[in-house]
Amino acid sequence: MSINTDVRRELAAAGCRVTEQRLAVLEALWRAGDHPSAERVYHVVRRSHPTMSRATVYRALELFASLDVAGTFRAADGVARYDPDRTPHVNFECAVCGRVADVMDSRLQALTRRTADRAGFVLGRQIALRGTCRRCAVARQNYGRRKHDG
Amino acid sequence: MSINTDVRRELAAAGCRVTEQRLAVLEALWRAGDHPSAERVYHVVRRSHPTMSRATVYRALELFASLDVAGTFRAADGVARYDPDRTPHVNFECAVCGRVADVMDSRLQALTRRTADRAGFVLGRQIALRGTCRRCAVARQNYGRRKHDG
DNA sequence: TTATATGCAAATCTTTTGCAAGGAT
DNA sequence: ATCCTTGCAAAAGATTTGCATATAA
Numbered sequence: 001m002s003i004n005t006d007v008r009r010e011l012a013a014a015g016c017r018v019t020e021q022r023l024a025v026l027e028a029l030w031r032a033g034d035h036p037s038a039e040r041v042y043h044v045v046r047r048s049h050p051t052m053s054r055a056t057v058y059r060a061l062e063l064f065a066s067l068d069v070a071g072t073f074r075a076a077d078g079v080a081r082y083d084p085d086r087t088p089h090v091n092f093e094c095a096v097c098g099r100v101a102d103v104m105d106s107r108l109q110a111l112t113r114r115t116a117d118r119a120g121f122v123l124g125r126q127i128a129l130r131g132t133c134r135r136c137a138v139a140r141q142n143y144g145r146r147k148h149d150g
Numbered sequence: 151m152s153i154n155t156d157v158r159r160e161l162a163a164a165g166c167r168v169t170e171q172r173l174a175v176l177e178a179l180w181r182a183g184d185h186p187s188a189e190r191v192y193h194v195v196r197r198s199h200p201t202m203s204r205a206t207v208y209r210a211l212e213l214f215a216s217l218d219v220a221g222t223f224r225a226a227d228g229v230a231r232y233d234p235d236r237t238p239h240v241n242f243e244c245a246v247c248g249r250v251a252d253v254m255d256s257r258l259q260a261l262t263r264r265t266a267d268r269a270g271f272v273l274g275r276q277i278a279l280r281g282t283c284r285r286c287a288v289a290r291q292n293y294g295r296r297k298h299d300g
Numbered sequence: 301t302t303a304t305a306t307g308c309a310a311a312t313c314t315t316t317t318g319c320a321a322g323g324a325t
Numbered sequence: 326a327t328c329c330t331t332g333c334a335a336a337a338g339a340t341t342t343g344c345a346t347a348t349a350a
Contacts, residue, residue: 015329016329016330017323017324017325017328017329017330018324019323019324019329019330019331020323021330021331022330037314038314038315039314051332052331052332053331053332053333054314054315054332055315055316055317055331055332055333055334056330056331056332058314058315058316059316059330059331062315062316073226073245073280074224074225074226074228075224076223076224078224078228078229078230078313078314078339078340079228079313079314080228080314080315090265092266092269092271094271095223095274101269101270101271103265103269105265107261108261108262108265111257111258111261112258112262112279115240115253115255115258116242116279116281119242119251119253120251120283120284121242121244121251121279121281121282121283121284122281122282122283122284122287123279123280123281123282124245124280124281124282127279127280127281128278128279128280129262129266129271129273129277129278129279130223130273130274130277130278131266131271131272131273131274131277132271132272132273132274133270133271133272134270134271134272137272165304166304166305167303167304167305167348167349167350168349168350169304169305169306169348169349171305171306172305187339188339188340189339201307202306202307203306203307203308204307204339204340205306205307205308205309205340205341205342206305206306206307208339208340208341209305209306209341212340212341228314228315228338228339229338229339230339230340
């Protein structure tokens with residue numbers, strides 16, 4: 001049971017058609033590596049499907065996200081990012097540079113889910129935490145408090 | 151020492167000028183209530199300053215965020231939100247409707263910060279967790295798995 | 301006085317949408 | 326045969342930017 005097979009099943013269950021384009025977007029999402037934007041997926045998919053349009057890529061990614069075949073979140077710059085990895089894990093997102101670190105920590109996951117539950121929230125498979133990566137934190141320490149650069 | 155005074159100091163320390171507009175945006179940010187967008191702050195500030203431009207509001211909010219006078223994050227819809235509350239707390243953000251629940255949980259905060267530290271991340275005063283609020287989770291259960299609505 | 305901030309309008313950038321043609325079931 | 330998808334181009338919506346003018350320090 002490949003991912004491909006799983007997705008075919010998901011699509012069928014949702015009454016959606018299995019098209020060449022959707023499968024290509026899915027593959028590109030995996031190939032694209034680390035939490036790619038729609039634009040990045042578009043460029044990767046273009047290598048094998050030079051005529052595919054942006055609209056199709058955007059629509060496929062949105063469909064995958066709605067079916068929970070892919071995860072999605074907005075980076076600090078407002079651009080949507082997609083994540084094909086549906087294993088439960090914690091994402092630390094850097095609010096400055098956008099870098100994302102995947103962390104498996106079952107204790108954090110358990111406590112987080114319990115607290116969310118008390119607050120009336122349900123967390124998805126991916127738990128997202130926004131912060132600043134050490135590199136950006138250091139850079140900010142050195143230059144940040146001096147002067148706002150207009 | 152009012153917030154106003156604090157911000158005057160912050161601005162001065164950064165070499166930025168204290169203007170009528172910036173103070174008005176700050177006040178509107180507090181008045182606007184729950185995690186407003188720039189557009190919302192603009193409308194609130196307009197009530198007292200009918201000639202102020204959107205650009206000024208956007209610039210002021212960005213400045214406040216960069217000085218850590220306000221918190222900022224992107225809602226699921228890609229729109230920037232601002233938060234004047236700089237007390238350490240956890241924000242649960244609903245990825246579907248955008249609702250945000252503020253939670254004070256020192257144990258979660260402590261564990262989260264410790265884990266972040268191990269992953270090479272520094273968390274800000276606000277820790278953001280993305281999930282689905284119960285209302286949206288229930289709605290999804292009822293309608294979600296049926297058919298993707300084009 | 302002098303660098304910084306504002307207002308306006310235009311530009312930019314991501315994402316969405318209407319519609320006719322193509323394709324899956 | 327039917328209804329979903331695609332591609333294209335235009336639209337939409339948020340945010341940013343260039344520039345002349347106004348203003349805080």
